[in-house]
Amino acid sequence: MATPLLALDSVTKEFGSIRAVDEVTLDIPESEVTAVIGPNGAGKTTLFNLITGRYELTDGQIELRGERIDQLEPQDIVQQGLARSFQITNFFPDLTALENVRLAAQAQRTGLTPGALLQHYDDQSETREAARDVLKRLDLLDIAEEQAGSLAHGQQRHLEIGIALACDPDLLVMDEPTAGMSPDETVETRELVEDLAEDITIVIIEHDMDVVMRVADRLAVIENGSLLTVGPPSVVREDERVQQAYLGGETA
Numbered sequence: 001m002a003t004p005l006l007a008l009d010s011v012t013k014e015f016g017s018i019r020a021v022d023e024v025t026l027d028i029p030e031s032e033v034t035a036v037i038g039p040n041g042a043g044k045t046t047l048f049n050l051i052t053g054r055y056e057l058t059d060g061q062i063e064l065r066g067e068r069i070d071q072l073e074p075q076d077i078v079q080q081g082l083a084r085s086f087q088i089t090n091f092f093p094d095l096t097a098l099e100n101v102r103l104a105a106q107a108q109r110t111g112l113t114p115g116a117l118l119q120h121y122d123d124q125s126e127t128r129e130a131a132r133d134v135l136k137r138l139d140l141l142d143i144a145e146e147q148a149g150s151l152a153h154g155q156q157r158h159l160e161i162g163i164a165l166a167c168d169p170d171l172l173v174m175d176e177p178t179a180g181m182s183p184d185e186t187v188e189t190r191e192l193v194e195d196l197a198e199d200i201t202i203v204i205i206e207h208d209m210d211v212v213m214r215v216a217d218r219l220a221v222i223e224n225g226s227l228l229t230v231g232p233p234s235v236v237r238e239d240e241r242v243q244q245a246y247l248g249g250e251t252a
């Protein structure tokens with residue numbers, strides 16, 4: 001079998017006496033959309049924080065293209081081609097949409113954090129061009145010069161995806177990209193994810209089951225920090241344990 005793009009092996013995270021992520025072993029194959037679902041507090045965001053280097057693992061290991069990444073700093077992991085968007089909106093509200101994306105592109109090229117780059121911030125036309133391409137793909141070119149903080153919620157969430165895309169990832173992990181969105185914005189976001197999936201491997205945490213069932217090639221179900229099951233959506237949705245743990249109950 002081909003090496004998976006991302007491989008989690010017995011990944012565990014404890015916060016004091018809480019085991020938020022409990023020995024999760026999961027392969028993420030290239031070119032697929034894997035949706036991570038599970039009840040509130042199941043450990044999904046914590047798992048993403050481990051994958052992206054924000055938290056140190058208590059135990060286990062993570063490999064990207066067969067190389068360990070679980071000891072790396074978040075910025076170094078981004079440099080390896082793994083970018084993320086957050087459950088909570090995360091950008092510089094006083095900068096324009098274009099500047100936010102451009103800073104991310106520049107951070108990727110220089111290896112500096114966007115925060116460090118702001119210290120010696122100067123205009124660079126090459127990253128401006130890359131940033132415009134990203135905004136175009138997100139259909140945000142018309143608000144390129146607007147302050148990020150003044151955009152509509154849906155636009156802010158898409159901008160945030162743009163910031164991740166500016167890092168030119170092979171693997172994009174998205175934490176609830178439709179959170180807080182109107183039904184129309186949710187449909188737009190679903191279409192965006194489908195578009196991105198054509199050339200980027202995606203791991204997405206998503207509560208909206210309509211979105212999940214349409215975009216996902218595989219479903220991974222997390223309950224109480226553990227991986228309950230993983231497989232094609234049509235199989236997983238019929239699993240009795242999954243229906244009990246999640247699908248039959250509240251979905252948000």
Ligand SMILES: Nc1ncnc2c1ncn2[C@@H]1O[C@H](COP(=O)(O)OP(=O)(O)OP(=O)(O)O)[C@@H](O)[C@H]1O
Nearest residue numbers: 015018020038039040041042043044045046047087
């Ligand atoms: N930094 C932290 N310190 C202590 N406990 C934490 C921390 N982050 C998460 N937890 C705990 O870990 C568990 C899993 O939380 P997590 O945010 O990963 O769940 P989730 O599946 O993303 O939930 P949701 O669907 O509500 O976003 C919870 O019990 C939470 O309180």
Ligand SMILES: [Mg+2]
Nearest residue numbers: 044045046087
């Ligand atoms: Mg979460």
